[in-house]
Amino acid sequence: MFLTEEENRKLTQVGPGTPGGDLLRRYWHPIAGLHQLTDDAPTAHVRLLGEDLVLFRDRSGHVGLLADHCSHRGASLLYGRVEERGIACAYHGWLYDTEGHCLETPAEPADSRFHLTVRQRAYPVDTLLGLYWAYLGPTPVPPIRRLDVANYPVEAIMEMAFEANWVQVVENNMDGTHIGILHQATTTRNGTIRNTTRGIVDEIVSLDYEEVQFGIRRKMVTADSYVEDDPLVFPNMLRRITELSIKVPVDDTHTRKFVVYVERERNGHAGDQHPVDYYVMPRDEGKSGAGRYPAVNYRMDKLRYQNLMAIETQGVFAPRDNWHLATGDRGVALFERMILREMDRIQEQPEYDPIGVVRDPNVVIDTNYEFFRHAGGNTTGPQGIKVYSRPAVDGESRVPSEPALGRWR
Amino acid sequence: MFLTEEENRKLTQVGPGTPGGDLLRRYWHPIAGLHQLTDDAPTAHVRLLGEDLVLFRDRSGHVGLLADHCSHRGASLLYGRVEERGIACAYHGWLYDTEGHCLETPAEPADSRFHLTVRQRAYPVDTLLGLYWAYLGPTPVPPIRRLDVANYPVEAIMEMAFEANWVQVVENNMDGTHIGILHQATTTRNGTIRNTTRGIVDEIVSLDYEEVQFGIRRKMVTADSYVEDDPLVFPNMLRRITELSIKVPVDDTHTRKFVVYVERERNGHAGDQHPVDYYVMPRDEGKSGAGRYPAVNYRMDKLRYQNLMAIETQGVFAPRDNWHLATGDRGVALFERMILREMDRIQEQPEYDPIGVVRDPNVVIDTNYEFFRHAGGNTTGPQGIKVYSRPAVDGESRVPSEPALGRWR
């Protein structure tokens, strides 16, 4: 038994006031695409860390994120009217600015100061990589984390939903060995598998997981000297090739994955603009039937459906007290220990900044995108979170050419 | 905080044995249209105050309301066969009359007196205004309340379902200010709103709520001397213009609204006959998506959808401990205080008749339909529940001409 039932619950809870919810609230999370707020549709419903929220853009262009239910009598602000100064509840017109101040209560007497006593729960919003991001944690609010990949133009964004707790979705990344088994039929190099039992797992020469400054580094070396150094920016952002994959905890049993594909060259762009394409995977893509496993059936003919099956059939909360972890799961175990450790540190010392939080706005988290881009060899940088690359062979560039479908995955 | 969480639960529960359920059981409630029982379909399922019931008409024409599950082994009486003497369970033929007496148990020996020991839960049924009504409370059973509007022919009936507790649906009526905000775009007089923040709320000169003999009187005076005096016959019947709107508690989280439209003239009719039209609003009219908010989206282009949005997005139980009531909510506050007070009186003194119960079958509850009909001015009658009218101006009748869509609402 790796975790007790109680530790497992602690590991996976994301709501307000839980240790997990406290930890996750120390980080900014993407919540919507920039295209989702328009003049015609200036509000969007957001569920994040178990909280129902409304994202809006007022007629002055300010973007805010407020608790869904109006402080007055609880009608949803999703149907609010945006005005110059903020958003007004459709029911009785209580008007809020992006900081949650109540500016007006139209039905109260002209000299009423009642609105001064009202404060709607409000969270800061920022933009990065074609997405709106939110911070639900305590002050002082840290700056949104800057990443090296954010300097490149965003090519496309893909959104995908999981009926599962967020930890399972990240664990699938901290687990290099499943690639050689689960994806063997869709990722083989030579087109045939000699032994389905072992798949292509024996092509992995070494596989290491190491805690580094901003998270976890996975370094995998294969039989033909190919090296993958996927960095996990703690707790939920993985850079692989040209993609940044972010797993957002919606609530205890739902996760939303945003995958941002950046371009390889700047081509004169400064980065961080609207993406060219924004793709939302339909809820029933890759599975049929209503409800949850075993009521639904999964397709197995694409890599992303294979992962969906593996993650969702573990259960919406995987019961880790029943698991049997082995040496191949050392990345998973490291990730879970780090989560539990950071939770404990926050509980003991509320002013503690957990791993990966950055206070200096000038710091850029280096996921070694430059190394990858130039693909000059197996490089390990000084900070730990490092290189994804492979040696150039025979003068041929063998960097994977499709952003969504790398060689191994 | 207006109510504690505990008071809120007490306010909203409707099941047997709860204070709210006890209070609501002192009143008759409409349960079905008269057209719903026919020779071909002589039974109908009814859910009222958290109880599953079967309404039926036997071959002698008697109408009864019994507990859904047969006393024998619990099969549904909805599939029972109606006969001369009552309804027989389809499973083993136990035959019940409209009072719940078991008249026969066919499989028992010929001389068996076992059926005399069986009693199916049964409730009295009566008819009024084109509807079947039921009384689920203690004896002595009060007469069904007579209303002035019941003397006029019923033009149409509309049924509509809410995924919300009944108190929220009535509160929307005890709340005159929302009209000027929520419905501003669909009810404007002049076609344009100068200021969406304030909508047309500033046209309200005065707005008063007063407890009166049978319930609550709302009196609203507008800038052009228009007067509305909507009477709420406690706890759940509102007369507005030519309509009587009745909110029936189905269970703690569902409400069914019956709106009865009566004609303005008797035209020789004695009243209380079958309506000409009976309209059941489809469950998905005005909203799209499955389940509950936020999984569903509401249309906002009709008054009734606007109300549906406001009521349902408060949550199936509005958490009133989070509300911030202001002076504009004094009607809501009065209504809730009256409910809680009447609950307490019944608990203290079971023989107490709560407000609005009428024992004298000759008393007619005067909702001042006559005043409205003649529309002669701003009149206040002696009993409190009174007048809906507006002054005739320039010899022109300005009484709203459409029953379903009054000027303000």
Add this chain to the structure above:
Amino acid sequence: MFLTEEENRKLTQVGPGTPGGDLLRRYWHPIAGLHQLTDDAPTAHVRLLGEDLVLFRDRSGHVGLLADHCSHRGASLLYGRVEERGIACAYHGWLYDTEGHCLETPAEPADSRFHLTVRQRAYPVDTLLGLYWAYLGPTPVPPIRRLDVANYPVEAIMEMAFEANWVQVVENNMDGTHIGILHQATTTRNGTIRNTTRGIVDEIVSLDYEEVQFGIRRKMVTADSYVEDDPLVFPNMLRRITELSIKVPVDDTHTRKFVVYVERERNGHAGDQHPVDYYVMPRDEGKSGAGRYPAVNYRMDKLRYQNLMAIETQGVFAPRDNWHLATGDRGVALFERMILREMDRIQEQPEYDPIGVVRDPNVVIDTNYEFFRHAGGNTTGPQGIKVYSRPAVDGESRVPSEPALGRWR
């Protein structure tokens, strides 16, 4: 009150560790048709007694039944790859044989002995009457019970699901009187019913239930000397005419009925082969609407829909503490007392073999199919579980000719 609420719960629970689950685990249960495992679809999901399981056939032809979730990290084995030696989890390739031994963990080091510490929950599988059967109980595993009807060719199999606890479904068989009421319109001999209240119940001259060696014998004699002796092989298999009807507890609130129709003559076959036809009744056949009663409506024009209505509208757990049993329910009462008694005996004495368990592989349970086949008269055999037959009259064979639709049923 026949049973207390607590006794009722005890009667109906089927999960691991409950008294009911312990009792039901002493018997083999059918889980799937033989046709359901093929080379192209070698796995099937099975839910039995509250456990989620995966049935599979490996490439050597061995059939196994394993716990659904892999011991490693819990992904479903339904998506496993079958190989020569067993089934390999799709996620990381842990390979299990039909006994649950873990043969290989591909991602572990070459010299790892870790797999020797892993054991997947596994249950024995056998075949009979065109079906796969499973045994989920303690060792020593009894042989699958042999039945006289199993010597005849299987003509067809029908599967049908109930949204109800299994006890209700069997009770419907231990209840001869409902036939004369519930099915009166679909089973009358003369085409007309004189009195719908009594249906054809008065044609029953005598109706007895008796505990016998392997279960319960129901003997019904009708006015025209027709005799039915339906044997219930405890706890859930009924032979009627040429059919064997088996009610399998899926979980506390779901039951799956398998009806096996055997032929009247061997015609050179040894029996127990694949059936000619396999029919799965669609979930929505006979009812419309989503969810459970009262959200669904039942058709009443076929015998099987009538039973579906009667069983499901009792509720997913019939609340027997509200029932009023009469003399017509003596078969139901006998059945329930036997279940509770056998549960208690197992709890007191775990090595006790409950009624109907057979240890001697040479014993054939005699449901008197031979007597029925020859239909020579009202015969009572020595063992109790006996004859279904009627006297030949006027030289005419009056044995019912349609397997699925006997005269009374």
